Amino acid sequence: MWGQVCQASVRNAMTRTIPDVDTIAFAVTDGMLHFELAMAYEVFGSAPAGVAGPWYRVVVCGPGPVGAGRFLLEPDHGLDQLRYADTVIIPAWADVDVAPPADLVDAVRAAHEAGGRLVSLCTGAFVLAAAGLLDGLRATTHWAHTQALATRYPRVRVEADVLYVDNGSVLTSAGKAAAMDLCLHLVRLDRGSSVANAVARRLVVPPHRDGGQAQFVTTPVPAPRNHPLAELLPWVLERLDQPLTVEDLARQARMSSRNLGRHFRAATGTTALQWLLTQRIRRAQELLETTGDSVDSIATATGMGTATTLRRHFKRTVGVPPDTYRRTFRTGNRSSLDDIEQHRP
Template sequence: MGSVAIAVTDGMLHFELAVAQEVFGSLPDGVPGPWYEVTVCGPAPVQVGRFRLEPDLGLDRLRDADTVIVPGWADVDRAPPAELVDAVRAAHRAGARVASLCTGAFVLAAAGLLDGRRATTHWAHTAVLAARHPGVEVDPDVLYVDNGSVLTSAGKAAALDLCLHLVRLDRGSSVANAAARRLVVPPLRAGGQAQFVTTPVPARDDHDHLLAALLPWVLERLDRPLTVEDLARRARVSSRHLGRLFRAATGTTPLQWLLTQRIRRAQELLENTDDGIDAVAAATGMGTATTLRRHFNRTVGVPPDTYRRTFRTRTHTHPDPPGALAR
């Protein structure tokens, strides 16, 4: 089964550590095993926030894991310990997929894993990361960045987004959705962390709960060729005003949000039914198999047929360890 090692040392943030443990340490209800094998690696004992923690193994054992998770680094003005940096670098060289949560990106940057790569961290520290590591392309407007073998997340709740993304890569959309349901969080949030930066709050108006009523209506009609004008007409607002509401609430446009929901529905159908690609295209409002394949390949990174072979096999028989796709 796939192994996940959580790297800890004095000065780590306990929230991100707990997030990784919760996502990878508990098999969701109704999901067939095996699940991830989780170990905590670090010098013993370590101070994580206000908690004293006894790791399972030393930092040198990170190199044995399929996936290494680096939680947030509390003091970004202080260089992370050399033994942690060296252990993370060695794990990546050994073939591990390495993911940082929040300010854990500073550890990955110190290890040289982000050089020449796009990365993110908590919005309050993106400028510091960019200044300290000019070889890193820092993106302050996203929830996480996936570079394949190296991944980074934005602050706090975005750690959940990235961990669920890893589950989605390894086990498919249905299993990631089950994990999200257990945690009572959205399985896939739209938008970026820019929506959470402090901005002036508009006055309340009659449209405060407009999207709360509109979005479920849309999700029940994904098999139809809905347009932005259809959504605006249903909401009884102009298309321009609807766009402003979507941008404020989701960080994206109505059209992009709608396409994302169609792709998510297609993933579920490909994993859980034997419907042909034409039928999946019709059920998701894509119209034709050609249109579905174009959008699916661009969004997910593989054609629908490949996605189905991978995740239907993995869901029902689990021939490979959960970390295999990312290796």
């Protein structure tokens, strides 16, 4: 049985006789859409050229042969095996007016209780909501169905204008292309930006899209032209090396600091100062992963001023010092990611 194999793998990994390999399990059943399923399989199914170290183990779990659009899928394992996976991905659900099957909902809930990371793509959020896993959390789905999700599950804090929402162990994406954004986000969390960029190059898609690729906060996609922050956010990202203040941002946006704060809270769910700090940390991560620049140089390039300031904010946000983060992602040592998770505040 695959579950027994996974348990044996975990035991072996603990004694370091084999490298750690994360298992990605797709939860499928009749009524799933094939686009998001196939796209996610492309991301996690094989490592991009030149990437060293173990890649993901990918399996498909379902109740038996299932229909996905005009395709017929033959799952590798039953839904009960989802609880052994590190990450469970629920593809888009075709008819949101029909309740998802009880066996799928129960299996997804059991996977979460077993400590798995649950990820929905597009309308797969309705499955997570039916399992009660989105209660009290921010979540998103395809823009055409956000109102239905909010109405049917009032305890879910539905966000209609974001590419994806990362709650740590439960993640949701908006429709279609946003599912790709979330999958690349997962690779970035697990393997670092340089590997996620390599995956994006192989698939000929942008590794980042404005508004959807922050590692620790969800950044919405401003409406074109008429959104109050539509011009400000790109302007800030081009000047992260400068000592910008909230007053500088308000001046550039031609509004008061108080008004700017209201727009930032509505658009990003956080303050302008916290958003700016997060962008500086994200830029520092990218430089740590992709360059040999000193911490002092990176502090200057990200507007942190000194290495001491960068180290303080980086450790508080990411959970480990910059040097530890660099060793983890530049060597491709997946097992050392445990250090980050254990020390994350």
